[in-house]
Amino acid sequence: MSTAGNSPQRWIRPEVQALCAYHVPDPGGLVKLDAMENPYRWPDELVEQWLEVLRKVELNRYPDPGAQALTLMLKQTMQVPEDMQLLLGNGSDELIQMLALAVAQPGRVIMAPDPTFVMYRMIAEVTGMTYQGVALAEDFSLDVAVMQAAIDRHQPAIVFLSYPNNPTGTVFDSSAVEAVIRCAPGLVVVDEAYAPFTDASFMPRLGEFSNLLVLRTVSKMGLAGLRLGLLAGAAQWLSEVDKTRLPYNINVLTQASARFALQHKAVLDEQAQQIRADRGRLSAALQALDGIQVYPSEANFILFRVPQGRADRIFAGLQEQGVLIKNLNPAGGRLQDCLRVTVGRPEENQAFLAALQKVLA
Ligand SMILES: *Cc1c(COP(=O)(O)O)cnc(C)c1O
Numbered sequence: 001m002s003t004a005g006n007s008p009q010r011w012i013r014p015e016v017q018a019l020c021a022y023h024v025p026d027p028g029g030l031v032k033l034d035a036m037e038n039p040y041r042w043p044d045e046l047v048e049q050w051l052e053v054l055r056k057v058e059l060n061r062y063p064d065p066g067a068q069a070l071t072l073m074l075k076q077t078m079q080v081p082e083d084m085q086l087l088l089g090n091g092s093d094e095l096i097q098m099l100a101l102a103v104a105q106p107g108r109v110i111m112a113p114d115p116t117f118v119m120y121r122m123i124a125e126v127t128g129m130t131y132q133g134v135a136l137a138e139d140f141s142l143d144v145a146v147m148q149a150a151i152d153r154h155q156p157a158i159v160f161l162s163y164p165n166n167p168t169g170t171v172f173d174s175s176a177v178e179a180v181i182r183c184a185p186g187l188v189v190v191d192e193a194y195a196p197f198t199d200a201s202f203m204p205r206l207g208e209f210s211n212l213l214v215l216r217t218v219s220k221m222g223l224a225g226l227r228l229g230l231l232a233g234a235a236q237w238l239s240e241v242d243k244t245r246l247p248y249n250i251n252v253l254t255q256a257s258a259r260f261a262l263q264h265k266a267v268l269d270e271q272a273q274q275i276r277a278d279r280g281r282l283s284a285a286l287q288a289l290d291g292i293q294v295y296p297s298e299a300n301f302i303l304f305r306v307p308q309g310r311a312d313r314i315f316a317g318l319q320e321q322g323v324l325i326k327n328l329n330p331a332g333g334r335l336q337d338c339l340r341v342t343v344g345r346p347e348e349n350q351a352f353l354a355a356l357q358k359v360l361a
Contacts, residue, residue, distance in 0.1 A: 015125050022122065030324040031351050033342040036166070036194075036301050038222035040271045040345070046264060053260045054253065063252040070255050073262045074230050078195075078216055084206050085235045087242055090249045092193060092217040092229025093119055096160070099189065099213075099231075100127040101244040103157040111156035113142060115167060115328075115335050117191065120160045132156065136334070140165065140295060142172040144179045157186045163202065164194045167328055167340045169297025171200045181209045187237070189213045196221040196272035197279070198298035206233060213237060220300060222268045223261055226254045275300050279343045285353050289360065301342045303328070306360075311337045317359035323352045 004010070009017070025034065042050070071086050080086060089095035100110060100123045110124035114133030124131035134150040137143040142161075151159065159180060164171045181188045188211055190202045195216055203214050213233035218226060228250065231238065261268065283302055287294045293305040306314050311329035318325060325342070328335040341352060 013128070015128060019122065019125055022118070025324065027324050030319065030322055031344065031348050032324055033344045033348060033352055034324045034326045034340075035224075036220050036299070036342050037224050038220065038268075038271055038275065038300070039348060040222065040274075042264075042267060046267065050257065050260050053256055057252050057256045059252060061252070063248050063250060063255055065247050067250045067255050070250070070259050070262075073259055077262050077265055078230065078232070079203055080232045081204065081206050084232050085238045087231040087238045087245070088250050089229040089231065089245075090251075090254075091219065091227040092191070092215050092231075093123075094227075094249065095215060095229050095231045095241075096120065096189075096191075097123050097127070098241050098244045099158060099187070100124060100129060102241045103186070104129050109154045109156040110158050110160065111150065111154060112160040112162070113147070113165065115140075115331065115333065116160070117162045117166045117193075129157070130154075136165075136168070136170075140168040140170045140334075142176040142180070144176045147176075147180055148183050151180070151183055151185070155185050159184050159186070159188045160191055161188065162191045162193065163200065164198055164297070164299040166193065166299065167301070167326070167335070167338075168303050169295055169299045169301060171198055171298045174200065174202075177202065181212050184211060187211050187213060189215050189231075191215040193217050193220050194299035196268070197276055197300045200298065203232060210234065218258060218261070222271055223258065226257055226261075228254055228258050272300075275343050278346060278349060281346075282341070282343055282349045282353070285349075286356075289357065291360065301340050303338055303340050305337050306339060308337055311339055314356070314359050315339060318352070318355050321355035321358060323355045325352065 067088050071088060075086055096119055104127040106128055107130060109130045109132050110120060111132045111134060112120045113136045121131045132154050134147055161177055192201055192214055195201060206212055206214060213231055215231050217229040283294055286292055286304055291307045295303040311327060315327035326340040328338040328340055
């Protein structure tokens with residue numbers, strides 16, 4: 001029985017009540033180009049070998065709490081510098097949450113460029129911190145002067161830089177990122193979720209900056225279902241952040257499967273190369289369409305702008321044609337009139353282009 005005294009309105013924190021739950025649409029039978037997933041499965045014989053590995057996993061036992069074998073493999077395959085440590089998360093989202101939990105105090109600021117990945121704001125708000133978005137330049141590049149002024153003013157505990165940036169696809173100028181790292185009073189987390197699709201990375205430069213951490217995930221490289229992210233940086237930071245981690249956050253199936261996948265990383269690398277090549281083709285085909293403005297991307301998705309006021313109808317029209325992408329128009333601001341398409345298999349990209357042409361006509 002619910003009364004005013006024990007109602008959720010009384011007890012759930014106001015900042016949580018004010019949040020909108022992260023909404024993931026049901027793709028039904030649609031061509032799914034909305035969530036930056038790798039569209040490729042493994043060859044059948046690899047699936048068989050993987051199932052053999054899983055057969056031996058002891059589900060009755062707790063996982064290795066430190067996931068040591070997996071951590072060692074990740075250090076090698078992700079080219080983490082020798083003197084740096086790794087902290088693993090149930091997806092990189094969990095690592096963003098651990099970072100926030102480790103620094104959260106009322107009035108403390110988490111900062112990121114705007115527009116960017118929405119989880120930085122959501123996690124800042126859930127942990128009772130203040131979120132400060134800082135406008136990107138017109139072309140979605142990082143405006144160093146504006147960023148430095150905002151950092152001076154708000155003294156953020158953490159600055160998150162999605163690199164390449166989601167949802168714009170932009171890789172910020174490395175000297176601009178460096179300027180941000182140098183003037184930030186706290187941590188700067190360079191989020192390299194799209195590392196498989198770009199040559200740009202701050203991973204090799206971790207040792208140059210005492211306040212830099214690099215965040216990676218295996219999600220966009222083809223293992224989104226496993227939920228595994230990694231945070232790389234100096235032990236003095238990671239050992240503190242690690243205290244906010246729940247024990248056994250990386251389950252036995254994920255540990256075994258990720259180790260297996262990394263042993264066969266060549267398959268994933270090949271898929272990433274294919275996606276990079278198809279991104280170029282998709283981008284060129286989009287650019288050739290009348291009224292479409294395409295933003296350059298170094299990720300596995302492409303942001304594009306449609307004629308003013310038509311984004312919602314184009315998005316709905318694509319869905320009627322059986323293609324699901326992401327509508328960013330409701331986010332407003334600089335993303336008004338923008339849609340984002342994930343690079344899929346060639347035939348999926350073709351289906352998307354054909355549907356778009358039809359809807360635009
Ligand atoms: C997709 C994405 C993530 C989340 O990755 P998970 O490891 O699946 O939680 C993190 N950062 C950015 C910028 C992303 O686009």
